[in-house]
Amino acid sequence: MDLTIDPALAHLMQEPVMARIIAGTPHPKPAVDWAGDLYLALLESIVSQQISIKAADAIFRRFRDLFPDQYPHADALLVKTTEELRSAGLSFQKISYLQSVATFTLENRLDHAFVNTLADEDIVQYLLPIKGVGRWTVEMLLMFVLDRPDVFPVDDLVIRQRMMRAFPDETAGLTGRALIKKLQHLAEPWRPYRTLASRYLWRWTT
Template identity: 40%
Template sequence: MHDPFDDDILQAHVDDVWATNGPLALEAADDPFERLVTSIVNQQLSVASARTIRNRLFETCDITPQALLQAEPERLRNCGLSRQKTEYVRNVAEAFLQHEWTRASFADLNDEMVIDALTDIRGVGIWTAKMFLMFALGRPDVFPVEDLGIRNGMTTLYGESDRSRMREIADSWRPRRSLASLYLWRAAG
């Protein structure tokens, strides 16, 4: 059985999801760079649009810093990336090469330090950095209130509230806010 959340509303939703689909789990990605590129592709797009562009990009290019820097920008744009996202992907590739980042590079950094390092890259904002913490590094206590799906899930379960109130509610989920977020995305539909 799962460890319960000390929140009756969230726990009831978790129990429903478990009964229907089994448990949700958060795992670190095999390749942090690839996961960061995925987050950039996903920025401000519908799930379906992002999936289509991501699939084209991953079929067309090796998703490594070297390969994305060597690819002609037009080739990346032909996958569906805008000029701006093409620049952002290349900026991330340059940063990974310059800093020689690997998963181990981030292991001793707390969440805020990782966010600070990543948001120094043009094209990586707080949302993207939090997605990296959750899905690239598997950090357990991230609450990405910047995400529309998270806010929609909060509204579905708790009613209308502002981001500040959502953060207050999420505080009771520490140190497992990342897992709670997976269930919020399910609540959003």
Template identity: 40%
Template sequence: MSYTIHLSKDKRFKKLMDGREPFVLKKRKDIPVYLCASIMSQQLSTKVADVIYNRFLALYGGKTPNPQQIIDTKPETLRSIGLSNAKVTYVQNVARFAIEQGLDLKTLNKMSNEEVVAYLTQIKGVGKWTAEMLLMFALGREDVFSPDDLGLQNAMISIYKLDREDKKAFREKLLSISAKWSPYRTYACLHLWHWKDNTPLK
């Protein structure tokens, strides 16, 4: 696979990939529900997030709901599965945005990575990190790097012996190192997460 050849130019990174199967990116059609699941999982362990998401699906007979069904669900019903008041609002914001503005693959596929981030972060409750994860795990974009992701930061601190005391210099170093991985930065992130064993929720 071409990305492994490119990333192997970074000698420290090459060690991470030795013996690993290449990653394959996938596209998802259920963008609104993916975003809702991302919001539900914020600040929760994977285990707890999975429980809440399964309770969410159970509200709709175990099937993926459409945006109108989510809007029609009473806030107290959504709270009953373990969502905070804020998350209930954010989840319904996503559903409303999907109906009013469009959150389908066809719409998002026409946009650049930067345009997708700008478009999605209009939704109250969707931040830059969530939009970057959607680019990687739902739209299958190959060249995304998320400098604010703690797992990526920790992995790069270990591998490249970085110091995060000066936040501005640290961020610039992250961006400088990751720039060398372009146009395959998403695959680099996947290897870093796998190496640290703290993959974000997909």
């Protein structure tokens, strides 16, 4: 691979550990979901919580089928009865969360013109008031919907495990906040391309 045409890879491979991971890992494919539709992605992320991908896909498809154009516009979603939404396979809790997303959308902006003016952390804080949406969820949206290049989801269990395997001496015996702080420090050389580094960590198996 000619790294001169890929500044992100060229930068990441300057760090020895990441260079080794990249050398032995298939390059992640582009994975921007929902064509940047943050509202739809928020709904899908809530439906997907704590269930398998196959089950989530089926439920989200049935949920979208409840609407004439298969798009759950916020005002249309909020007038759906609990019974109608339950028919798609949604739990009472997830229905509440979906309604929270819809209410937020009607009262706040999620369009690109606005969201693109916000820094990553500002977007996290902007969306956290939505019930059912946590930091990890927003970071996944930053990476895979908004295509932000420098996101490091340190709360992701797989990222933590792979980082500890990649840096065994540096992380030995660390737990809790001390571990998080160390992992964030170890990832600093990967700026401003920590999203790509994280995607390599997810794919890394050896």
